Amino acid sequence: MKKYTFTDKKDTRSGFGAGIAELGRTNPKVLALCADLVASLKLDTFIKENPDRFIQVGIAEANMIGISAGLALSGYIPFCSTFANFGSGRVYDQIRQSVAYSNTNVKICVSHAGLTLGEDGATHQILEDLAMMRAMPEMTVINPCDYNQTKAATIAIANYNGPVYLRFGRPVMPIFTEADQKFEIGKAWMVNEGKDVSIFATGHLVWEAILAGEMLEAEGIDAEIINIHTIKPLDTDAILRSVSKTKCAVTAEEHQLNGGLGDAVCQTLSRNMPSPVEMVGVNNSFGESGTPAQLMEKYGLNAKAIVAAAKKAIQRRG
């Protein structure tokens, strides 16, 4: 197992803040919009350095999506930002008509996704957004795994012409990917090559997958771990290449089992290479208040759950 260590921990939303700050210095077409959550989205530096390129829209997310579409069709690159709950389900129709169907170059950048939002509870813990956005034609869906990768993804999407949903989160997490990495949309990242089971993880669950890989290694199981940072378009080649070797898979995501990464991987495998798949995610329920660690434990979204899923997948494969 390749060794991953970290010397620092940061939140992925701060990666977004650092990425858009850099875009503020390098790309004059980039604008930032926010719906009354500037501090939570870490926009302080961008706003300080580019006050004229920041648009505060107040608590009016539907309006923010429409304004972004109008700015984009006029030639700007708007990065509109809020919590994932308010940047997906709340404004699905606005995104559908004014962004995706109209193919406007809008970047929807959302924080506080999933259970790790923590104490605010289920009203704010969106666990369905990947499913909604995956279903939308023309939409690119990205869910990076740590601070460095979120920063790189933020910078990369400015150079891609089309609608993007970029999802990140609130808690501090280990920084284990390289600073100044090149982020390639739609290209899965090989975390660890292995031969016994493929673990496809996204977002905060990638670090848990690494921990799970170390635990499995101690039991003599050689896990292949792949970071699927782009949920759509899915890197189906990487998935099929891996499972053609391991013959079984685990998916791991901070999202409902319905409609997320797990479903996407299953769709790919069932069409091309039917194989046992075990899915780690939230099973058709809402979240609740608690610390991020307590919630990930209670809802079975951690290394321990991934280990159990991997063993089951291997057992089913026979």
Next chain:
Amino acid sequence: MDIQGLKDIGAQVRRDIVRQVHGSQSGHPGGSLGCTDLIVALYFSEMKINDSKNSEGFLDFKREGIGEDLFFLSNGHISPVFYSVLARRGYFPVSELATFRKINSRLQGHPATHEHLPGIRIASGSLGQGLSVAAGAAYAKKLRKEDRLVYVLMGDGEQQEGQVWEGVQFCAHKKLDNVIAVIDWNGQQIDGSTDEVMSNLDLKAKYTAFGWDTVDLDNGNDMQHVVEAIQAAKAKTGKGKPVVILMRTGMGYGVDYMMGTHKWHGAAPNDDQLKVALDQLPVTLGDY
């Protein structure tokens, strides 16, 4: 263009509207007929648009619209009038109006950019979104220090959508004094009169309270009055406030049996009804 010229175009556009809806046996003639005079006046007289032509002889449409006045149709269901005006103005062949709402057409039921129909900048149809999009485009013009205007047409029933008021608030707060909104105040919506379904009460007082300047247009189906109202609204731009034209129209204006009733909001005439309608609308530019 003089008023008579605009009226002649309006008559032909009204013929186009009923013929399109008859041709596909589907679509929304009522609001289209009511808003004909406004959209003709904007495109043929009052808006500055890029008149350069492409190699095929049609207007060289650029989605960004830099240096142009822009028009957004928020109540996208009145697509027949929008398509007719765009075609008559030279964005695409008028013969293409025959494809309205048919398979493989660029003239979708509601306006769309997906099929790359020249003249369309954003999809509309799901109500309440157009003012927000127009606000974004107007903001972009401010960022570029352009002095061109952004027009957006909304329905009066559409004022029931909450997002409209988010946009109204934004335009005033950001002092988007390059926005001219127009409300088609015909008093009708699908399920009946707006007073019965969900009253708008005093729209003028509402917009004034939200920080907008207003222009009353008591007869939006009189071309002279329409042009004067647009010019009055233009005169109010650049003074720190967005402007709204409260435009009273008759739904179905120009076809007697369609006038003043919500029953022709989204219904198509049959062959006999088409003949009656066309007898009331003279050919001026030639049918497609």
